[in-house]
Every structure is written in C-alpha cells, then in structure tokens.
Amino acid sequence: MIEVEHLCKIYGSTPAIQDVTFTVEPGEIVGFLGPNGAGKTTTMRILAGYLPATSGTARIAGYDVHSDSMAVRQRIGYLPEVPPLYPEMTVEGFLYFVTRIKGVAAGDRVASVNSAIKRCNLEEKRKVAIRKLSKGFRQRVGIAQAIVHDPPVIILDEPTVGLDPRQIIEIRKLIESLAGSHTIILSTHILPEVSMTCSRVTIINRGKIVATNTPENLEASLAEGSGYEVEVEGDAATALARLRAVPGVRLVESMPMEHLPSSRALYRITSETGAEPGREIAAALVSAGLGLCEMRRTRATLEDVFLELTTSEKMTTSEEQTHPQPRPVQQEREIGREALEQGEK
Numbered sequence: 001m002i003e004v005e006h007l008c009k010i011y012g013s014t015p016a017i018q019d020v021t022f023t024v025e026p027g028e029i030v031g032f033l034g035p036n037g038a039g040k041t042t043t044m045r046i047l048a049g050y051l052p053a054t055s056g057t058a059r060i061a062g063y064d065v066h067s068d069s070m071a072v073r074q075r076i077g078y079l080p081e082v083p084p085l086y087p088e089m090t091v092e093g094f095l096y097f098v099t100r101i102k103g104v105a106a107g108d109r110v111a112s113v114n115s116a117i118k119r120c121n122l123e124e125k126r127k128v129a130i131r132k133l134s135k136g137f138r139q140r141v142g143i144a145q146a147i148v149h150d151p152p153v154i155i156l157d158e159p160t161v162g163l164d165p166r167q168i169i170e171i172r173k174l175i176e177s178l179a180g181s182h183t184i185i186l187s188t189h190i191l192p193e194v195s196m197t198c199s200r201v202t203i204i205n206r207g208k209i210v211a212t213n214t215p216e217n218l219e220a221s222l223a224e225g226s227g228y229e230v231e232v233e234g235d236a237a238t239a240l241a242r243l244r245a246v247p248g249v250r251l252v253e254s255m256p257m258e259h260l261p262s263s264r265a266l267y268r269i270t271s272e273t274g275a276e277p278g279r280e281i282a283a284a285l286v287s288a289g290l291g292l293c294e295m296r297r298t299r300a301t302l303e304d305v306f307l308e309l310t311t312s313e314k315m316t317t318s319e320e321q322t323h324p325q326p327r328p329v330q331q332e333r334e335i336g337r338e339a340l341e342q343g344e345k
C-alpha cells in the first residue's frame with residue numbers, strides 16, 4: 001500500500017534523509033521510530049505530498065506522491081506535527097469544511113462528519129469552538145480531519161506529542177481502532193508507542209533506515225542483554241569464579257548495589273546466543289555453598305535495540321575519529337537514553 005524506494009531529501013547542503021526504502025502492507029500499522037532530527041517529519045511530509053523529494057520514489061496505493069499528488073491526497077489522511085485547525089470554527093463545522101475540500105459527495109458529508117466524530121469520541125464537543133478545546137481534544141480533531149473522508153491510508157506525525165498520559169492512552173486506543181480497515185504509518189520518538197500500537201517498526205537514524213521488523217523480532221535479534229540477574233550471598237570471588245565457569249555463560253558483571261548488605265552481591269550474566277544456562281547457574285552457586293537469594297531472566301527490550309541501533313553510529317563520526325578512545329558501552333547507551341528522554345519532554 002505504501003512503497004518507498006531510495007528516497008533522499010537534501011535541504012541546501014544538509015541531507016535530511018538518505019536512501020530510505022520501506023513498504024507498508026494493507027491493514028498494517030507501522031511505526032516510524034527515530035530520535036529527534038532523524039528525518040521522520042521529512043519522510044511523512046514527502047509521503048503526504050507536501051514536500052518534494054530530492055531523489056527516489058514514493059507510491060501510495062500505486063500512485064506516485066509527486067506526479068499523481070491529487071490522486072494520493074484523496075487516498076490519504078494526514079496529521080502533521082501541528083494539526084491545521086481553524087480555531088474559530090466548531091468541531092463539526094470544521095470537519096464539514098474538510099469533507100468539502102476532500103471532495104466527499106454532498107449527500108455523504110453529514111454522515112462522514114458524524115462517523116468521524118463518533119470514532120474520535122468527540123460527541124460532547126461537536127458544537128464547541130476549536131479554540132476552546134484542550135490539547136488532547138484538538139489532537140482528536142486533528143485525527144478526525146485525517147479520517148473524515150475515510151481514506152485507505154493514514155499518515156500520523158507524532159500523534160501523541162504534548163499530550164498528558166491519559167490523553168496519550170486515549171489517542172493510542174483510537175489509532176488501534178483504525179487498524180485493519182486502514183493502513184497506518186505513524187512517526188514517533190516514543191518507544192512504548194510502537195510496542196503498544198504497531199505491528200511493525202522501521203527505525204530511522206540520521207536520515208538512514210537502520211532496521212525494519214516486528215517489535216518482537218527486533219528484541220529477539222539482540223542477543224546481548226539476554227541473560228540473568230542473580231543476587232548471591234557469600235564470598236564474592238567464589239561466586240564470580242563459579243558463575244564464569246558455567247557453560248553457556250559469556251559474561252559476568254558485578255553490579256554495585258548500595259542497598260544490599262555487604263555479604264550479598266548482584267551479578268548480571270550475559271549468556272551465549274541460544275544458551276539457557278539458568279539451571280546450571282543455580283546449581284553452580286548452591287553446590288559452592290553460596291546463597292541464591294534471587295534470580296531472574298533479563299531480555300533485550302525494544303529500548304535496548306533502539307539504543308544499540310541509534311548510538312553505534314556515533315563511533316564513526318568525525319568527532320570520534322579525531323578522539324578515537326572507545327567509550328564504555330554503558331556511557332554510549334546513556335547518551336542515547338538521554339536523547340530519548342529529552343525527546344519525550
């Protein structure tokens with residue numbers, strides 16, 4: 001339904017996106033995930049026909065977004081980062097106006113407006129001026145204007161940005177309710193957004209696609225981070241030696257834990273790919289006379305995958321080449337995490 005091939009956009013001399021290629025199948029919700037400045041909005045605007053690409057092609061329902069832009073606009077609903085609302089109009093007045101612009105037949109307009117109002121849960125606000133609405137309700141009106149002509153494809157650019165947690169849940173539910181009967185691509189820098197609502201995720205970093213898969217497969221693809229955490233009572237040197245000797249264990253790290261009594265320590269164990277040495281770990285500790293106070297599995301999360309994919313490129317920047325001392329992995333990850341948290345503000 002959406003086919004993007006080798007898309008590039010250069011602003012002046014700044015490449016915003018480079019060689020972006022992906023597809024979205026009918027009925028899918030695909031998350032377009034990336035940190036700030038990764039090129040999400042640029043890609044969404046090109047798909048919606050609001051920005052010409054420098055090179056490459058994008059087709060929606062078989063129509064080229066550039067050369068067949070009118071045909072594309074009839075088949076898409078687009079929620080830009082800042083929804084194009086007319087503050088003085090009432091919700092229903094504005095949506096009626098949009099049906100006229102979108103070419104809905106005169107006899108179908110009232111039914112289209114009523115349907116969008118119902119789907120977006122706007123009944124109680126239908127006669128209220130848009131300027132009087134909260135940010136969450138305005139965002140619903142933004143989505144209502146994107147779906148009012150019942151387009152097969154919906155493009156949502158950061159649909160929950162600036163909303164409070166309750167509003168975010170409501171908007172996510174609304175997006176999920178549109179799946180199946182619509183093909184949806186939504187851009188976001190918020191990880192839970194994609195794990196909760198999307199069947200597939202495409203990760204973009206610095207203008208380039210770095211991964212496309214289901215959230216589950218992406219998590220499974222990251223072998224590092226899969227393992228165990230164990231809290232052990234007894235001699236630390238013995239515990240470390242025993243744990244490191246267990247077949248299938250690749251790495252054992254001692255984790256500083258201030259709240260633990262001095263006789264106890266926490267270890268993070270990374271297993272070899274495909275290995276499940278849980279029982280052997282427990283047996284090795286117990287047979288050495290050590291106390292196994294707590295043990296739990298750790299698995300890579302989508303956040304780990306995201307940080308892995310969007311921080312590793314830092315090592316190839318000119319800054320890194322000038323100062324080539326390797327930074328610890330944890331620090332690399334913290335930098336990525338910081339970028340994520342800043343993005344969420």
Ligand SMILES: Nc1ncnc2c1ncn2[C@@H]1O[C@H](COP(=O)(O)OP(=O)(O)OP(=O)(O)O)[C@@H](O)[C@H]1O
Nearest residue numbers: 011014016034035036037038039040041042043189
């Ligand atoms: N009109 C413009 N002129 C010049 N550079 C631009 C323009 N718009 C975007 N850029 C640059 O292109 C890159 C991609 O920007 P884009 O807005 O697509 O990213 P984004 O992933 O949507 O980021 P955010 O989450 O912060 O909105 C950034 O480096 C940005 O500074």
